[in-house]
Amino acid sequence: MKRSSILTIIIFLFTNCSEVIEYELPYDGDKIVVNAILLANEPVQVSITKSAPPTGEINKDLSLKSATIDLFENGVFIESLEHTNDGIYISKSEFRPVEGNEYYFVVNAKGFETVSSIPTIIPSSPSVSLLGVTYNPFSEESKGVQTSIVITDPIAEENYYFLTVYGLFNGDDSWYETYSYLLGVSYDFLPPCLDNIILGDLYKDACQNGGDFEFIFNTENKYSSPGNNRDEFDKLFVTVTNISTEYYNYLLNYDRVTDIQLIFFEPEVLPSNIMGGYGIVGAGNQAVIEIVL
Numbered sequence: 001m002k003r004s005s006i007l008t009i010i011i012f013l014f015t016n017c018s019e020v021i022e023y024e025l026p027y028d029g030d031k032i033v034v035n036a037i038l039l040a041n042e043p044v045q046v047s048i049t050k051s052a053p054p055t056g057e058i059n060k061d062l063s064l065k066s067a068t069i070d071l072f073e074n075g076v077f078i079e080s081l082e083h084t085n086d087g088i089y090i091s092k093s094e095f096r097p098v099e100g101n102e103y104y105f106v107v108n109a110k111g112f113e114t115v116s117s118i119p120t121i122i123p124s125s126p127s128v129s130l131l132g133v134t135y136n137p138f139s140e141e142s143k144g145v146q147t148s149i150v151i152t153d154p155i156a157e158e159n160y161y162f163l164t165v166y167g168l169f170n171g172d173d174s175w176y177e178t179y180s181y182l183l184g185v186s187y188d189f190l191p192p193c194l195d196n197i198i199l200g201d202l203y204k205d206a207c208q209n210g211g212d213f214e215f216i217f218n219t220e221n222k223y224s225s226p227g228n229n230r231d232e233f234d235k236l237f238v239t240v241t242n243i244s245t246e247y248y249n250y251l252l253n254y255d256r257v258t259d260i261q262l263i264f265f266e267p268e269v270l271p272s273n274i275m276g277g278y279g280i281v282g283a284g285n286q287a288v289i290e291i292v293l
Contacts, residue, residue: 027053032064032107032115034279037247039286040099040122044071044091046081048107051278063087067109071095074102097122099285107277115277123242126161127152128287130238131214135221143221148214149238149289151203155210160248162241162284164200165219167233175237178219195252202251221293236291246273247282 030053036046046069049062069081069089081089097103104119131148153159166175193207201215222232243251249271272278 030112032067032109032112032274032277032279033062034105034107034115034117034274034277034281036105036117036281038097038103038120038122038281038283039241040125040284041096042286043094043096044081046089046105046281048087048089048109050109050112061086064109064112067107070106072104072106073097097283099124103281103283105281113276116275117279117281118246118273118275120244120246120273120281120283122283123159123244123285124154125285126159126240126242126287128238128240128289130289130291133291136218143232145219145221145236145291145293147217147219147236147238147291149217149240151213151215151240153205153208153210153213157205157210158245159205160243160245161203161205162200162239162243162248162251163203163215163217164239164241165217166237166239167219167221168235168237169231170234176233178233178236202248204248232293234293236293238289238291239286240289241284241286244283246271246280247284250280250282 031051033049033051034046035049036044038044048064048067048069050064052059052062063086065083065087067083067089071078071081071091078095079091079093082092083089099122102119102121104117106114106116108114129150129152131150133148134146136144136146147165151161165178167178168175193204195202203213203215217238219236221236253270271280273280
């Protein structure tokens with residue numbers, strides 16, 4: 001009886017101490033969202049969507065299917081892109097960016113403010129070579145492939161690299177994500193020069209003034225996902241992409257925003273280089289090493 005009375009008093013105190021605070025989240029209205037990664041010698045493709053308010057019901061389909069996207073190279077108009085589906089626009093002429101040239105987009109859509117991306121330059125092609133491939137256990141249940149590569153980084157030049165490993169089955173054109181991790185490097189990378197993110201490994205050469213740097217990966221030699229356990233890969237592709245500064249910063253922050261641990265912390269804002277809107281237009285130049293297993 002005594003315990004029941006104490007519990008009633010505690011509940012009464014807490015319910016009477018509560019206060020409803022109405023706070024309207026700031027929102028500038030719907031904006032155009034532009035996302036594209038321009039790779040040297042690869043056809044241009046852009047995703048055009050719209051932003052959603054921070055409160056209320058979110059429209060499942062945010063794609064903009066009737067926008068006008070104009071592509072510029074070194075300040076000269078190239079062409080207007082063509083919509084395919086779900087807000088994806090492509091170059092009708094299969095235009096491919098060129099190393100060293102500068103590109104940007106101007107996007108118009110009915111009911112939205114015109115937006116444009118800040119010009120970005122296609123980086124130089126990375127110099128990458130394969131040192132060796134060995135086989136070792138990845139876990140108790142699967143085999144592993146240990147791959148050593150060397151990146152030759154130019155002296156007195158700031159570069160950012162994105163490293164990933166994919167697998168492929170014979171008769172299948174799709175590249176599959178692998179379980180892969182970095183075993184070691186040729187010297188001690190001091191944070192923040194090397195970052196392991198969800199999508200791969202990010203490296204910037206600020207800690208060293210150029211030279212040859214060795215990276216060693218250990219990769220599981222099969223594709224596994226819920227409800228899908230296929231045989232071993234027939235090939236692996238190690239990709240090294242020299243990426244623009246804005247894309248590097250975006251990838252770093254994207255990983256932090258999507259980390260589940262951050263539900264307990266204040267969310268970070270993704271970097272954007274879209275004037276008048278949101279999104280990222282990054283640039284890269286990719287080298288691919290093919291390994292037949």
